[in-house]
Amino acid sequence: MSTDATPTDASDAPAPSGPQASEAPWGIVGHDHAVGALRRAVEAGRLAHAYLFTGPPGAGKGALATRLAQALSCDTPAEDSAPCLVCRSCRQVEAGESPDIERIRIGGVCDESGHPDHSGDRSTRIRICQVRRVERVASLAPFRSRRRIFVIDTADDLQTEAAHALLKTLEEPPPTVLLLMLATDGDALLPTIRSRCQEIALRPMPAPALEAALVAHAGIAEHEARELSALAQGRYGLAMRMHADPSLRVLRETAAEEMARLVLADRNERFDAAETLAQRWTRERDSVLATLDTWRGWWRDVLQVTAGLEGGVISESARAASEACAPRDAVLALQAIQRAREHLLANTNAQLVLEVLMLDLPVLAGKEARGLATPAG
Amino acid sequence: MKELIASDPAEVAPAATQQVLYRKWRPRRFGDVYGQTPITRTLRNAVAGGTPSHAYLFSGPRGTGKTTTGRILAKAVNCAAPMEGEPDEACPSCLSYNAGRALDLIELDAASNRGIDEIRDLREGTGYAPSSGRFKVYLIDEVHMLTDAAFNALLKTLEEPPPHVIFILATTEPHKIPATITSRCQRFDFRRITLSATVERVEEIGAGEGFELEAGGYELVAREATGSLRDAINLLDQLVAYHGRSLTLDDIRSGLGLVVDSRAYEMARAAVTRDLRAGLEALNAARDDGIEIRAFVREVVSALRLALLLKAGAGEELPLSDAQAEELRTLAAGAQVADIVAALRALGEVDFAGDAYDSLPAEIAFASLATGAVPASATPASVPAAPQAAAATPARPAPPRAERPAPARAPAREAPRTEAPRRPAASEVPAAPQAEAPRAASAAPPPAEPTPTPPAPFALPDGGEVSDDLRMLREQWDAVRTAARKIDFKAGALLNTGFVKSVQDDRVVVGFRFENHVDMVRDAEGGRVRQAIEQALSEATGRQFTVEPVHWEELQQAGPSPARQSSGGHMVEEAQRLGAVPLDE
Numbered sequence: 001m002s003t004d005a006t007p008t009d010a011s012d013a014p015a016p017s018g019p020q021a022s023e024a025p026w027g028i029v030g031h032d033h034a035v036g037a038l039r040r041a042v043e044a045g046r047l048a049h050a051y052l053f054t055g056p057p058g059a060g061k062g063a064l065a066t067r068l069a070q071a072l073s074c075d076t077p078a079e080d081s082a083p084c085l086v087c088r089s090c091r092q093v094e095a096g097e098s099p100d101i102e103r104i105r106i107g108g109v110c111d112e113s114g115h116p117d118h119s120g121d122r123s124t125r126i127r128i129c130q131v132r133r134v135e136r137v138a139s140l141a142p143f144r145s146r147r148r149i150f151v152i153d154t155a156d157d158l159q160t161e162a163a164h165a166l167l168k169t170l171e172e173p174p175p176t177v178l179l180l181m182l183a184t185d186g187d188a189l190l191p192t193i194r195s196r197c198q199e200i201a202l203r204p205m206p207a208p209a210l211e212a213a214l215v216a217h218a219g220i221a222e223h224e225a226r227e228l229s230a231l232a233q234g235r236y237g238l239a240m241r242m243h244a245d246p247s248l249r250v251l252r253e254t255a256a257e258e259m260a261r262l263v264l265a266d267r268n269e270r271f272d273a274a275e276t277l278a279q280r281w282t283r284e285r286d287s288v289l290a291t292l293d294t295w296r297g298w299w300r301d302v303l304q305v306t307a308g309l310e311g312g313v314i315s316e317s318a319r320a321a322s323e324a325c326a327p328r329d330a331v332l333a334l335q336a337i338q339r340a341r342e343h344l345l346a347n348t349n350a351q352l353v354l355e356v357l358m359l360d361l362p363v364l365a366g367k368e369a370r371g372l373a374t375p376a377g
Numbered sequence: 378m379k380e381l382i383a384s385d386p387a388e389v390a391p392a393a394t395q396q397v398l399y400r401k402w403r404p405r406r407f408g409d410v411y412g413q414t415p416i417t418r419t420l421r422n423a424v425a426g427g428t429p430s431h432a433y434l435f436s437g438p439r440g441t442g443k444t445t446t447g448r449i450l451a452k453a454v455n456c457a458a459p460m461e462g463e464p465d466e467a468c469p470s471c472l473s474y475n476a477g478r479a480l481d482l483i484e485l486d487a488a489s490n491r492g493i494d495e496i497r498d499l500r501e502g503t504g505y506a507p508s509s510g511r512f513k514v515y516l517i518d519e520v521h522m523l524t525d526a527a528f529n530a531l532l533k534t535l536e537e538p539p540p541h542v543i544f545i546l547a548t549t550e551p552h553k554i555p556a557t558i559t560s561r562c563q564r565f566d567f568r569r570i571t572l573s574a575t576v577e578r579v580e581e582i583g584a585g586e587g588f589e590l591e592a593g594g595y596e597l598v599a600r601e602a603t604g605s606l607r608d609a610i611n612l613l614d615q616l617v618a619y620h621g622r623s624l625t626l627d628d629i630r631s632g633l634g635l636v637v638d639s640r641a642y643e644m645a646r647a648a649v650t651r652d653l654r655a656g657l658e659a660l661n662a663a664r665d666d667g668i669e670i671r672a673f674v675r676e677v678v679s680a681l682r683l684a685l686l687l688k689a690g691a692g693e694e695l696p697l698s699d700a701q702a703e704e705l706r707t708l709a710a711g712a713q714v715a716d717i718v719a720a721l722r723a724l725g726e727v728d729f730a731g732d733a734y735d736s737l738p739a740e741i742a743f744a745s746l747a748t749g750a751v752p753a754s755a756t757p758a759s760v761p762a763a764p765q766a767a768a769a770t771p772a773r774p775a776p777p778r779a780e781r782p783a784p785a786r787a788p789a790r791e792a793p794r795t796e797a798p799r800r801p802a803a804s805e806v807p808a809a810p811q812a813e814a815p816r817a818a819s820a821a822p823p824p825a826e827p828t829p830t831p832p833a834p835f836a837l838p839d840g841g842e843v844s845d846d847l848r849m850l851r852e853q854w855d856a857v858r859t860a861a862r863k864i865d866f867k868a869g870a871l872l873n874t875g876f877v878k879s880v881q882d883d884r885v886v887v888g889f890r891f892e893n894h895v896d897m898v899r900d901a902e903g904g905r906v907r908q909a910i911e912q913a914l915s916e917a918t919g920r921q922f923t924v925e926p927v928h929w930e931e932l933q934q935a936g937p938s939p940a941r942q943s944s945g946g947h948m949v950e951e952a953q954r955l956g957a958v959p960l961d962e
Contacts, residue, residue, distance in 0.1 A: 037619045048397045048614070132489050164522045165489035172400060192439045192549055195608045198397070198615050206667040233735065234667050267951060296737055303744060307653045309661070327653055331750040334741045359951075 026067040026082055028060055029213045029236045030205035037200065038068055042081045047072075048198040050170050050179040052155070054186040055202030058238030061182040064202065065151045068180065069093050069101050073145035089145065099143040104130055105153045111136055125159040126152070131166050138169060138177045148177050155183040155193065163190050170196045204234025214239055231297075251287060255294035260317035263364045270358035278351035281344065292341050296334060303330035321364060329362040336360035399610040402582050403445055405475060406463050410442050410449070411578045411606065412570035417446065419565075421462030424453045429512070430563045432535050432544040434520075436551035437567025440607030443547040446567075447516045448474070450545065451482040455510030470510055480508040488519035493526040500534050503542050512543050520546040521553035528555050535561045569604025572596075579609050588613070589623035597626070601633050634672060641676040642704050644743075645684065648677065648720035649712045653747040660740055670736040671729055681721045684709040688717060720746060846880040849918065856917040857910075864916075865909035871898055872910065878929055885914065885922045888929025898926040 025035045034053075041047045051068075053061040070083035070090045077083060083090050092098040107119045110129035118127060134150050142148040152158070158166065170179060170193065179197075186194055186201070205213070207229050213236060214225040220243055232239035242248050262273055281288045301318035304310075306327040322330075340357040344350060404410045407417040423429045429450070435443040452475075453459055457468035464471045473479045485499065499515065507513040523531070535544055535558065546562060548554060570578075576599045583590060598616070602609035612633065620628040640659045647656030663673045687709040709717075723746035727738050744750070850857075854877065862869025871894055878888035887910070889895050898906050907924050914922045953959070 041618055135489055161522065164519055167488055167519055168486035195439045195605060195611060203669055204667045207665040300737060304657060307657050309654060309657055327744065328748040328750045331744045331748050335745065338741060
């Protein structure tokens with residue numbers, strides 16, 4: 001539930017296209033294996049009727065679905081069945097305007113006369129009526145290309161009833177239909193759903209590969225690429241999003257500074273901070289969660305340093321703090337933040353949770369910690 | 378109502394998808410249905426004798442053949458010349474079934490048509506005679522998703538349908554079917570398919586498709602499918618899609634995610650020896666290489682489990698290569714059972730909910746184990762209060778382990794730590810028992826192992842003779858209190874000021890610090906509190922005792938009970954920091 005991880009974003013951040021991306025097959029960075037398997041299947045005409053793409057948000061599930069759809073409908077495909085990305089149908093797919101490709105997500109058109117559209121009604125799951133529509137539309141012949149493609153974005157959002165309703169179609173759809181299910185976590189789906197699809201897992205990229213890809217494909221400066229790859233945990237899409245949105249970065253830096261201040265602060269100051277945060281929680285939950293995430297990252301840095309590990313990007317203030325505490329303190333702080341996060345998500349009284357968090361955070365004192373008082377960047 | 382029709386491979390448009398293997402190889406005769414012989418034999422006999430029941434309920438896990446068997450049954454009852462109950466596969470009726478064109482098989486998706494209106498439509502349809510065959514077969518799949526009203530609307534028809542109608546209900550979740558439905562059907566429970574039957578079937582399919590798998594490959598695939606044939610065939614399909622038609626064992630292992638990373642062993646070893654640095658290093662390395670952390674933790678847990686098996690001498694048949702087995706043997710040889718169990722517990726309970734792909738939950742779980750940091754809320758009430766209490770109970774010699782990775786810097790860090798308000802007692806209490814207590818609580822080693830005894834929660838006035846029973850009860854006192862709190866809150870609260878004074882056979886004398894508490898235990902609410910304590914004693918110790926409450930003044934003189942010290946929490950801590958001094962009541 002972190003801010004950087006909403007399912008819609010995943011699809012909005014396709015890998016870079018154009019000449020820069022020439023080495024990455026289909027312009028998808030970091031999933032050569034998955035793209036290779038799909039490409040071979042397309043070339044040999046051995047494509048299955050249902051695929052399940054699993055991977056963390058920002059890993060490229062949506063981008064992969066888009067590229068596969070383009071490869072299947074491209075008017076002028078390249079030799080290796082790569083989509084050209086410039087013909088009309090490729091552009092239509094990219095823009096989400098192709099008549100033969102339907103993306104099913106929370107809030108969307110459905111098949112019931114009473115409520116034909118869920119875009120404005122605050123649905124929190126994909127509803128059964130939307131799945132019924134898939135069934136009905138699937139039996140119609142495609143308009144333009146040879147195939148009708150449904151992208152379930154994401155299968156995690158399917159209501160239980162909706163998931164069951166999909167089973168029969170998922171097992172034996174009409175021959176012109178291709179179903180692409182996107183999901184964060186295959187284990188969390190109904191086993192009956194999973195067993196009907198061919199699963200393609202999009203694993204996180206190794207950190208050095210991600211760094212190199214950011215430099216090569218997106219033209220990001222090396223030092224920033226290193227930092228982004230450490231933060232994005234192997235997800236190209238997420239790294240690109242952080243690069244594109246400087247406000248995320250500012251938020252991160254402020255939060256880290258705040259933690260560096262709080263570990264030295266007395267109880268009064270901490271309670272003030274808890275109150276401010278609690279007020280923010282009522283308005284903008286995501287930014288509070290992002291703050292907690294940054295704090296987790298900060299204490300994680302402390303833990304790494306106190307454990308004697310260097311490497312990765314470690315903030316200066318965390319390094320200074322690590323002089324003044326033992327690994328155990330860092331672990332207790334991490335546990336406290338984790339607990340606070342869980343409680344907040346479970347709708348516990350925010351101020352109470354945050355005050356307890358403030359009390360649980362270790363208080364650093366002593367000579368070593370004074371280095372913190374003058375932040376070194 | 379929409380009718381779903383299985384399409385024949387030959388009919389699929391050339392431009393479209395080739396059928397996946399599990400559809401292409403869907404059995405067409407009872408004889409091809411693997412692993413369900415008792416069911417298929419019964420059905421064949423029914424068809425051969427011309428006495429099919431009017432309603433069947435097929436239940437069982439995914440991929441065991443429910444829908445398939447239903448379709449074959451429909452084909453067999455309508456076949457022109459069935460042979461010993463098997464469809465002949467030659468008559469026009471059978472051909473139309475194979476092509477998915479049969480009009481007398483009506484396959485319904487109950488999950489998307491789950492309302493009462495759809496069932497009413499269905500009932501009306503049953504009145505019409507079959508178009509060509511003898512029976513009209515309604516195959517209602519995912520029937521557990523029907524609404525209650527829909528189930529009830531079906532009852533009358535299901536009990537006495539027209540003679541030409543057969544209902545087949547199929548579901549993976551039979552417990553959701555009302556009993557009134559179940560009792561009107563002949564029920565068949567499809568079992569998970571045995572390993573050997575799965576292997577046989579995937580081998581047959583592999584040979585038919587011209588795949589070449591290294592010896593033992595099919596078995597790996599079958600093992601991974603855990604009794605679901607569709608999963609097995611699908612896995613085979615995926616492996617071929619990734620690696621091509623000839624597969625080595627290595628391809629299969631990596632494709633199925635069975636390759637145990639050498640870092641998983643490093644991590645397992647670090648968890649057992651509580652080497653903070655090595656463990657974090659292994660986790661970092663795994664994450665930086667793009668390994669999915671959840672899978673990695675699963676591997677570590679399974680390595681620890683195997684080490685435990687080896688340690689217990691039960692590791693005859695490990696599904697491992699020699700090198701891996703050797704690695705585990707060294708790991709097991711150098712470790713205590715309790716350490717392995719503690720590591721398993723810590724890493725087995727990592728909760729990835731919320732951030733499934735973040736390595737942080739795993740790091741926290743491991744670092745908590747390695748540093749002995751137990752969250753404040755989980756700290757047992759028995760913080761050692763006085764040194765003599767800790768000394769009175771023989772502590773298990775702690776296995777040598779790296780408490781701190783950088784010993785050179787340790788003294789410098791020790792100083793600010795003792796000043797931290799979290800641990801007001803830290804300066805008097807040596808670090809060892811402190812680390813030991815939470816560890817003992819989290820490890821809860823099996824009874825065979827010499828258990829580290831938690832120190833008594835009270836400073837006892839006398840150090841005299843203690844019988845075995847008394848010692849046992851004192852060690853178990855926390856458990857007694859916890860149990861009492863669950864049974865009766867008041868009893869639990871009263872026990873906070875009470876402690877076992879002496880034991881004589883089945884009579885336990887419990888001393889209380891305050892006179893009025895003794896009265897409350899003895900008489901309150903018709904002895905309810907006393908009964909609760911007795912019940913708690915039997916739950917915690919497995920023996921029956923009678924409780925005799927007495928006043929125990931010396932207990933009071935031993936100072937404020939540690940329960941108060943530890944349960945005061947932040948407020949008390951803060952008050953003390955501001956200069957408050959706790960008063961004796």
